[in-house]
Amino acid sequence: MAALSPLDGRYASQLTDFADAFSEDALLRQRFAVEVEWLLALSQRPEIGELAPVDEATAATMRGWVRDFGAADVDAIKAIERRTNHDVKAVEYHLKDKLAAVGFGPGAEFVHFACTSEDINNLAYTLMLRDGLRSGWLPLADGLVGEVWGLAEAHAALPMPSHTHGQTATPTTLGKELAVFVSRWRRQLAGVRAIPLSAKFNGAVGTYGAHQVAYPEVPWIEVSRQFVEGFGLQWNPLTTQIESHDALGEVLHAVVRTNTILIDFCRDMWEYISRAYLRQQTVAGEVGSSTMPHKVNPIDFENAEANAGVSSALAEHLASKLMISRMQRDLSDSSAIRNLGVAIGHSGLALRAARRGLARVAPSAEVMAADLDGQWEVLAEAIQTVMRRYGYDEPYERLKALTRGTTVGPKDVQEFVKELALPAEAEARLLALTPAGYVGLAPELVAYARPPEQ
Template sequence: MPLPVARTPLSDLDPVIALGALDGRYRGAVAPLVDHLSEAALNRARLHVEVEWLIHLTDKSVVPGADTLSADEQAALRALVTDFDAAAIAELKEIEAETVHDVKAIEYYLRRRLTDIVGDQRAESLGELVHFACTSEDINNTSYALMVQGAIEEAWLPKARALVEQLSGMARELADVPLLAHTHGQPATPTTMGKELAVLAWRLTRQLERVSGTAYLGKLNGATGTYGAHVVAVPGADWQAVSRTFVEGLGLTWNPLTTQIESHDWQAELYADVARFNRILHNLCTDVWTYISMGYFAQVRGQGTVGSSTMPHKVNPIRFENAEANLEVSNALLDVLASTLVTSRLQRDLTDSSMQRNIGTALGHSMLALDNVSRGLAGLDAVPEAMAKDLDANWEVLAEPIQSVMRALAARGVEGMTNPYERLKELTRGRRIGQPELVEFVRGLGLPDEEQARLVELTPATYTGIAVDLLTHLKSDA
């Protein structure tokens, strides 16, 4: 029967019941992002930009004859940002209820605090330099750039690098453990488990290098990107230089040519790179899940986990399945962010404002996946015996090296080596053969003694080429 209509509204409970899983069940895994991409973090970043713009204008004497700030006063203003707390959040909420404009609320809040710092008389004139010649987007674009930069460099990248290093460590440990490869789901040329994991680590590392090289762009050039108000108010200033030094002083890359908004192209590029990392990680999850199902990895028991509510023997690969789901959610958001943020009608529209509030959710699901994959990998034990059993059951995979040797001999003019592919196909296709059949076949080919000896000694487990040596391409850190 349906839930009763008369029930206690969960939305009224204290503490607040989270609507989304990231702020509820999975809060612990994504908590570091709250300091960078929450609404409170956005307001703190806006306050930071407004404070630094006021200090920049006064410190550089951009407006002739304007008052200046002492070192102590500058420090007090910056402390508003470092000491930003629940009281500041509450006060801003009250101001915004009156202004119905979030950036204007920051301006009024800073003016109040400026009065506390420099006194009523000086605050009257200095207050006019708060948000001077700025459009809201001058504050917002630099704030988001700082927030995303912090989220990536201080939260997401360290987590991703740690996972890739964990994976690389597993690859090195399993470098020489032979593995029956599967192409199109069919038994194929053997490899090693370490080499297969190294491929994924290598791919992920390349994406981390791209993410690490992100340029976080910012602009401060007024309502339509022309410095119109700036030039009319203070015609003698080199406003491009003022803007550039300010933006670069924030630790961002200056964008010299924009509409009212910074174009967000750098965001689209970044989110595409993170999404590509996610997709490769998703590939790792599906591969490891498959290895578990094949018995090549055993999941560590004795951790107090319940694998199935009805089947006591099961230990389900839940970490990798959870990660798959979260990577798909993350990519859905990252893809829509990347595709929509690069478009804005004429000078600007407000779609980017709503869209950017989902950045934290997009990165949050990725971080949750990183956490699950790391925990999943930590709970695995390789089972070389299971891998060896499959190798020993598939001697037909040695048809490849035998026909390759025959081709090389035929190219050198050795007689009797014609049609090697067809001869091996007749022996191996559609049926299983063992070591005795293969050795008998090799000895009947009329090979030179050296080649025959090499092929007779070859086994599926030793036919791994230079797989172990290839791991030298892995970097010591991601």
């Protein structure tokens, strides 16, 4: 209850996967893992005679420290940081302490060898982002898209009134409108998965200066490439002191686009609920309003809209900020990037809320049918288009005079069609047309959002 951020307070139980990936504990764990792997990598270089190869048993012990990294390690590192006032140096010293406890010897001085803090940090944050996307954000996004697809497929042919500029327009189907969002989201999620996350490991200003002076015989560029790629990341050979964060910016911008589509979706769902095209299930004991007992509010979609907006505002800032650093580096990125998990976390919270809202709604076919039955004017588009085919003069203007700003019913439309003396087949097709039947190829279009595996 004392948490400053709602992510760590009110919503903490919904974001455990995100906390595991993006918390301060997670950052320390990833830093520690990078330090361990760098020492092991150096120990395998025959040119570095002063550091004996680490045997398999010791390597297993060290990797076990990473696997079992927990509260005791965090407390120890934080105690060192209070003394050193440097968070990365505290991780280095903690690893040295653990090595001393197992009798590692003088080779412990190769911990953090030739590294700048950003060598450790850029890898750690990139690994955090990858883990957070894989374990938290992508499963939620995939789940929402799959659920919307399920509704779209089930209601591909369900006629629904359409509105452009807030006014009655050519009818559509519920499935087709939902499939639009599925298609848009799938494009963004495919983009996120395709972005190669990158990292660097090249010293103080990206020149391998200290490396080369200490061991000129070591092929440091190749060592760096192999080390970064060993984490499953793309190696960035050309950087300043900091990794350029361009790939991180790409991911954040993709999250923003996903959020924007989510806001668009939530607002449409809100409108459909307000028009009673979608009905919400009630939950026993739930209160919709503190004073109006009848209320069943679409709060989950409103919650999703709010959190998606917060996520986008922060992600937009981070994407722009982190890609800029004065000359070879400044420290402003260090403070900003700590909010990476907050940006992704608010998006995850939005996705989860939208899924809750979606689980509570079902289409009101009878409401949509009744609404459509009062919208015979929408057939004006179809009639004037057929008139154009057969060479009638001023078809648009004639239908405008019949329908614009007035209320027309089936009798008005049918009498107008009969007076045209169209070819029999065309007349029969128009006379059989109803607003609910005027959905074009909408049911067939839904299939274009089908998952590739289907």
